[in-house]
Amino acid sequence: MSKTINVALIGNPNTGKTSVFNSLTGLNQKVGNYPGITVEKKIGSCKLSNGIKAQILDLPGTYSLNTTSLDESVVVELLMNKKDSLYPDVAVVVSDVENLKRNLLLFTQIKDLKIPSILVINMADQMPRKGISIDVELLEKQLDTKIAVVSTRKGEGIEKIKDLIAAYDTLSNSPNTDVSVIDPTYFERLKTVFPKEDIYKLWLVITQDVNFTSIEKKSLDRLTSFQTKKKEELKKLQHRETVLRYQFINGVLKESYKVDYPSAKGLRASLDKILMHKIFGYVIFFAILLLIFQAIFEWSSYPSDWIDEQFAFVSDWIKNTLPPGILTNLLSEGIITGIGGIAVFIPQIAFLFLFISILEESGYMSRVVFLMDKLMRPFGLSGKSVVPLISGTACAIPAVMATRTIENWKERLITILVVPFTTCSARLPVYLILIALVIPEGTFLGISFKALTLFLLYLIGFAMALFSAMALNKMLKIRSRSFFMIEMPTYRLPLFKNVFYTVVEKTKSFVFGAGKIILAISIILWFLGSYGYSENFKNAEEIVSQRIEENGLNDYSKNYIKKNLLNYSENKGQPTGSIPNPLKITPEQDSLRILNNQLFERAKNQEIASYKLEHSFIGYAGKAIEPIVKPLGYDWKIGIAVITSFAAREVFVGTLATIYSVGNDEEETIKNRMAAELNDKGKPLFNLASGVSLMLFYAFAMQCMSTLAIVKRETNSWKWPLIQLIFMSLFAYVVAMSAYQILS
Amino acid sequence: MANLTELKVGQRAIIKEYHSFLPHIKLLEMGCLPGNTVELVQIAPLNDPIYINVNGSHIAIRKSTAAKIEIELL
Numbered sequence: 047m048s049k050t051i052n053v054a055l056i057g058n059p060n061t062g063k064t065s066v067f068n069s070l071t072g073l074n075q076k077v078g079n080y081p082g083i084t085v086e087k088k089i090g091s092c093k094l095s096n097g098i099k100a101q102i103l104d105l106p107g108t109y110s111l112n113t114t115s116l117d118e119s120v121v122v123e124l125l126m127n128k129k130d131s132l133y134p135d136v137a138v139v140v141s142d143v144e145n146l147k148r149n150l151l152l153f154t155q156i157k158d159l160k161i162p163s164i165l166v167i168n169m170a171d172q173m174p175r176k177g178i179s180i181d182v183e184l185l186e187k188q189l190d191t192k193i194a195v196v197s198t199r200k201g202e203g204i205e206k207i208k209d210l211i212a213a214y215d216t217l218s219n220s221p222n223t224d225v226s227v228i229d230p231t232y233f234e235r236l237k238t239v240f241p242k243e244d245i246y247k248l249w250l251v252i253t254q255d256v257n258f259t260s261i262e263k264k265s266l267d268r269l270t271s272f273q274t275k276k277k278e279e280l281k282k283l284q285h286r287e288t289v290l291r292y293q294f295i296n297g298v299l300k301e302s303y304k305v306d307y308p309s310a311k312g313l314r315a316s317l318d319k320i321l322m323h324k325i326f327g328y329v330i331f332f333a334i335l336l337l338i339f340q341a342i343f344e345w346s347s348y349p350s351d352w353i354d355e356q357f358a359f360v361s362d363w364i365k366n367t368l369p370p371g372i373l374t375n376l377l378s379e380g381i382i383t384g385i386g387g388i389a390v391f392i393p394q395i396a397f398l399f400l401f402i403s404i405l406e407e408s409g410y411m412s413r414v415v416f417l418m419d420k421l422m423r424p425f426g427l428s429g430k431s432v433v434p435l436i437s438g439t440a441c442a443i444p445a446v447m448a449t450r451t452i453e454n455w456k457e458r459l460i461t462i463l464v465v466p467f468t469t470c471s472a473r474l475p476v477y478l479i480l481i482a483l484v485i486p487e488g489t490f491l492g493i494s495f496k497a498l499t500l501f502l503l504y505l506i507g508f509a510m511a512l513f514s515a516m517a518l519n520k521m522l523k524i525r526s527r528s529f530f531m532i533e534m535p536t537y538r539l540p541l542f543k544n545v546f547y548t549v550v551e552k553t554k555s556f557v558f559g560a561g562k563i564i565l566a567i568s569i570i571l572w573f574l575g576s577y578g579y580s581e582n583f584k585n586a587e588e589i590v591s592q593r594i595e596e597n598g599l600n601d602y603s604k605n606y607i608k609k610n611l612l613n614y615s616e617n618k619g620q621p622t623g624s625i626p627n628p629l630k631i632t633p634e635q636d637s638l639r640i641l642n643n644q645l646f647e648r649a650k651n652q653e654i655a656s657y658k659l660e661h662s663f664i665g666y667a668g669k670a671i672e673p674i675v676k677p678l679g680y681d682w683k684i685g686i687a688v689i690t691s692f693a694a695r696e697v698f699v700g701t702l703a704t705i706y707s708v709g710n711d712e713e714e715t716i717k718n719r720m721a722a723e724l725n726d727k728g729k730p731l732f733n734l735a736s737g738v739s740l741m742l743f744y745a746f747a748m749q750c751m752s753t754l755a756i757v758k759r760e761t762n763s764w765k766w767p768l769i770q771l772i773f774m775s776l777f778a779y780v781v782a783m784s785a786y787q788i789l790s
Numbered sequence: 791m792a793n794l795t796e797l798k799v800g801q802r803a804i805i806k807e808y809h810s811f812l813p814h815i816k817l818l819e820m821g822c823l824p825g826n827t828v829e830l831v832q833i834a835p836l837n838d839p840i841y842i843n844v845n846g847s848h849i850a851i852r853k854s855t856a857a858k859i860e861i862e863l864l
Contacts, residue, residue: 112815148847151819281812288818314848315831324835416850420836529814529855534831534841534848 050099052132053211056121056156057140058149059107060409060535062168065198066140067104068547070207077551079762085120086450089132094212103132109148111155112284113254116455122254125159126247136214137163138207143173143180144536146303150295151288153189154222158246162217164192164210171197172536177306185302190218199541223294225249228286249287253280317537321413331417335436338401342440343471346393353393357386376569379576384568387694388561391443391752395556396549398437398444403548405433406451407540415532425512426519428454428530431461435511438468439504442753443560446760447552456524462760463770464514466753467746469507472695476744477503479699479713483720484737499741506745556756563755571693571751574663583661590654602719603649603707610645611638649707656707664689678743678779679736679786681725688743695749735789739782747778792863794856795840797830803861804828805844811858821845828861 055070057063067075071090078087088104105124106117113119124130125137137156141149146167156163167180186193192210196203210217225246226233236248320326364378405411411430418429430452438445445465452458477500485496582589598604615638659665668686675685683705691698699716706719723731748754748771757767797803807824821844822828831848832841839852 109816110819112819114814114816145846147845148819148821281815284815285808285812285818288815289823292821292823318832318841322832322835322841327835412850416834416839416841417836419850419852420834420838529816530839530850530852531814531816531820531855532850533820534850536848 048097048099050101051135051211051214053100053102054124054132054134054137055102055104055140056137056152057107057166058109058142058145058152060533061107061140061142061145061149062198063104063107063140065541065544066138066166066168066196066204066207067102068543069198069201069204070100071102073547073550075547075551077555080120083116083120083762085117092208094208096212098212100208100211101132102138103134108152110152111250111254115453117453119254122250125156125161126250134161136211136217137161138166138211139163140166140168142169143167143178144169144176146180147292147295147299150189150298151291153191154291154294157189157191158221158223158225160219160221160244162214162219164194164207164217165189166203166207167193167195168198170195170203171200175312179304181302185298188298188302189222190220192217221246223290225287225290228283228290232283253284313537318413318534321410322417327413327417331414334401334405335433338398338433338437339440341397341401342394342437342444346397349393350390353389354386357382357389361386375576376573380569380572381565383572384565385561387568388557388564388752391441391556392553394441395444395447395553398440398448399549399552400545402433402448402451403545404540407538407544409535409537411451412532412534416534419530425515426460427457427515428452428532431457431515434461434465435468435508438465438470438511439508441470441472442466442468442750443556443756446753446756447556449760456519456522459522459524459761459766460515460518462757463518463766464511466748466750466770466774467507467511467514469504469745470695470750472750473503473744475696476691476698477741479717479720480732480737480741482717483732484734486734503741503745506742510746555759559759560752560755563758564752567751567755568693571664571690574667575659575690576662578658578662578665580661580666583658586658586661587654590650590657594650594653599646599649600653600707602722603653606708606715607642607645607649611642614638614641652704652707656705659686659701659704677786678782679733679739679790681731683723684731684740688749691749693751695744698744733790735786738789739786742785743778743782745778746774746781748774792861794828794830794842794859794861795853797828797861797863799830799832802827802829802864804864806860806862808860813855813859817851817855820847820849822859827864 055063055067067088067090070092072092074092075088075090078089079085080087085106090102090104092100092102094100103124105121108118108121111118111122111125113122124132125134127133139149139153139156141153153163153165167182173179180195182193182195192213194203194206194210196207198204226237233245233249237245240248321330361378361382364382365374368374368377402411405414411433414432415429418432422428422431431449433451434445434448437448442465445468446462449458449461449465452461481496481499485499488495490498577583599607615634664686667689669682671685671689672680672682675681675688680688683702686705687698687701690701699713702720703716706716706723708715708719720732721730725731725736754767754771757770758764761767792803794803805822805824805826805828813822823845826845828842828844830840831843834840834850837853839850840856841848841850842856
């Protein structure tokens, strides 16, 4: 059996650590979460030349072992815990050639933990352009390590890393610096209390607010006396430690690292001038947003529609091929349709992450933060929330996933919680049909009331998102970095490989992470809408057939058939009047009769479907909640549609079509049927008051199980999606009720 | 006494010894240490944050932070 060793990949953000990871492991990657928290855990593996298998853990990017965020705590906790199953046999510290000095700060800390370490100097292809030269041999000696000079862009040096890892047991594990020189008496005291412990580890335990398992709990009690005594003193000591490390690094680099400064500037300066220009900066940013919006709203609709058709085709095929029964129904209508409902999101997610990874990789995302920081600050957000918030206007699901780029957990959580308020494309069909029904004709300043209403709905969604962000910022008590600092990385051409991996990984994480929940809920909803326990449900077909035999079709169906026949015969140029000679039926008359029969069958089936839905579990639920939705101006039929549209908002229209027993493929028909519906006072059910109430309800309510599922996945707990569901629904209810009561 | 917000774009200065105020550890790590050179690269269009190059690190910080860092103009 071959031996497996643990390798930890550590490095500052923007050093191309992910590129190194991708180059080492290829697609042999597994992405998950650390237990209980939301930090992404990436593990991959690669085979080394001597047959050893290296299990590579890609740790979150960090500037040092001084933790200020959850991501960084993960790194420190792992490196301090020898009992962790992932504790590294060797640490690979990735640095970027241009910022070597700063990158070495982290390197010296890891060396001081006495972990065998390799230094990777990445982006070596930049050296000639930036005027950098390095004496690698000298640097290896001074840092007491092995160095691989790498260019992931050109694919150079990756084999060298593998060779160095393979020889991990020859690496030195002696420290670079001695931290105790910053305050000899203090550290002397520590040594006497904990003679067995390593002094630098103790120092980290004292200064870092992380959960340590390696050092005994009882000794921690004694440690606290070192902690509480001098909080300010500790900060000063950390300052001195940083100075100490930089002194060491400066001494090392003096000999082995040379930069020819004049050639170092250039691209960065000129691109910064344009991309962060007072006017062009914003114009370019909004153009990019518009492009992203266009992609997820418009371009992705082609593959999405195609996926939709394929699943509908498979569903039909199963229904027509397998013997009828509950299992066939479950497969064709529950499972296949449910999976289809997950798959249609894939194009949107892929498109959004294509753009986001390009923006991140190129270094542009930091510029966005720089441009937008001041605007977003009052809402407790930074510029990084802008992209998710705007993409939420197309769909909340990829938008919630896009918040991964926000390092600050509090900001990320706030963004996740408020994104579903922005007007996503699934609300559009609901808005459009209601606006057409209830908003009067007329114009204001040359803009029609209808257009204005739609615009207002978009505005309300966005305003609500920002307002709740502000409120959440005040309410949420989460330890987060209280001050703002962001690195402005060098501009780089995005690597196709990295972009591709991001898109694949995000899509996978949606399909397999959130997909399970979405599938489960959609099967439950399908079952509740398609089955019932009452006699009425079981005998639906007989009851409806008998009713039709006795009383004929309902008025609406009759009109519908008449209109269709009229249309048909007008097109044929034949009068529909009485048939002159029943014995001599012309081919036209024959076709008319066939059409009549078809329309009758169709109308009958629709009436049966409507009757079934009314007496299904959901139908009874709709009737049960009628007293609750009555103050909002809805009846039980709308109640049913509200329940079913929890699957996705646009289902609202289709459910109403079924319950009103009209075909749900013709929007005009549905609209006319809705307009004809009367409430208990004999007035149109869909009037201004109830219409506005419904629109506001859909603007604010969390009517989307897929969003809930992805929030569960991204926050790694049910707590936040449930809070979101309850708060948004209650809020929507109150607003919709107020609107109805005021307007009616 | 001059602080970091008083720099003009393109101007360089030396960070002075910290006395009453000690910046966040992250700033120190990025190289905001006494004696290091700092250059103001750009100011955001909305006048905040500012974009500096300190000790080779290109970072953006808010003016409220920058105002506490004392400098000596070069």
